[in-house]
Amino acid sequence: MVLDMLMPPLRAALLAPLLLMAGTAVALAQDDGEAMTDEDGVPLYRVEEGRVDRGTYNGYRRYHNSCHVCHGADGLGSSFAPALAETMDSIDYYAFLEVVASGRQNPGATGNKVMPAFGTDPNVMDHIDDIYRYLKARSEGELGRGRPVRLEG
Template sequence: MAGTPLAKAEPPGDPTPIRSDDGKYVDKNGNPTYQIGKGGEVDWYTYSGFVRYSAECLRCHGPDGMGSSYGPALVESLKRLGYSDFFSTVAGGKQDVNAAQTLVMPALGGDRNVMCYVDSIYVYLRARADGALGRGRPAQHAPKPASYVKAENECMG
């Protein structure tokens, strides 16, 4: 679940998965990515990302990552924000203060409900940003991998 930043601070790049470790897909740079089948079935991490995003991020960043009056549209942010920057911002927070506005993203590094699922949240938002996944709950998803259950239990305690 919780990952460590693997890529340099750069745009996410090509989302094509090059390998899977028990249902967790990564791109050529080793960053978490999504897999969507021809029938629209999403991998478990993308589905879990939707669920976790909806529970933990929606209140500030709006439904489906589309933004709100409290937080920016993450669907737009992830077009230019790579995994390392995303992870760092979620864990460490961000503050952008100027004469016109004050924007604050709280540091969530100690919040297990977020950090145990940060890879899933990233994968879901990456699929949304790439236009590979529409709005709303994915209709079909792959089963939960055994390694996901194990990692979730270890991370959540």
Template sequence: MYRVVDGKVDARTYNGYRRYHAGCNHCHGPDGVGSTFASSLVDRPRDIEQFRRVVRDGQSSSGTSLMRGFADDPNFAPYIDDIYAYLQARAEGALGRGRPKRLEP
């Protein structure tokens, strides 16, 4: 789903990095490592279907909202798979922390 060559990423993974850092990092920490109130997205990655569902619909526990859904957000909903590609590259160790460089087309 992602492509990393010599530390450079494909356009989709780069876009996922940009989208993640435009909104997700506020709760889930820089580079997906988690924070004091939101889990790491690289230590225990979800499968793609579960990730899509949680991002679209949000997540709650015992009636308490843990994360709002982004299904109606045009800045995130169309790019869920790109964000997932970025987080998978991080989780699998193919990509380090920080802004990746983009592969030339």
């Protein structure tokens, strides 16, 4: 796989089984030569007729690996955690990074609802910008439910 050749051998060896399991290439957000962040470094996404850039597609996959169990399929929420497809509207990039890296505990009347800290989890933090892209695209109404199709390139 081309991606393997781009990575140091050890990392490739560790990741290869994961890539095979996923059955699809992991997207590198920057490799299609787009301006994928704004001037402040805040990640941007691209959606054209339901098709998404590689980063956003990767974010979809990473979200459904690590966040879906609590935040629901397609970011629609569950009894455990809020619908990020809605609340991401009112969160900026920096607040997002903070809550994902450090977690949050909100011991309310309905019991302990805990947002775990992912700051040391490379499965999340190595892809956090892509997860942000995906959730922003969802919350801004640009991207519908389900697995998106990638733009060519």
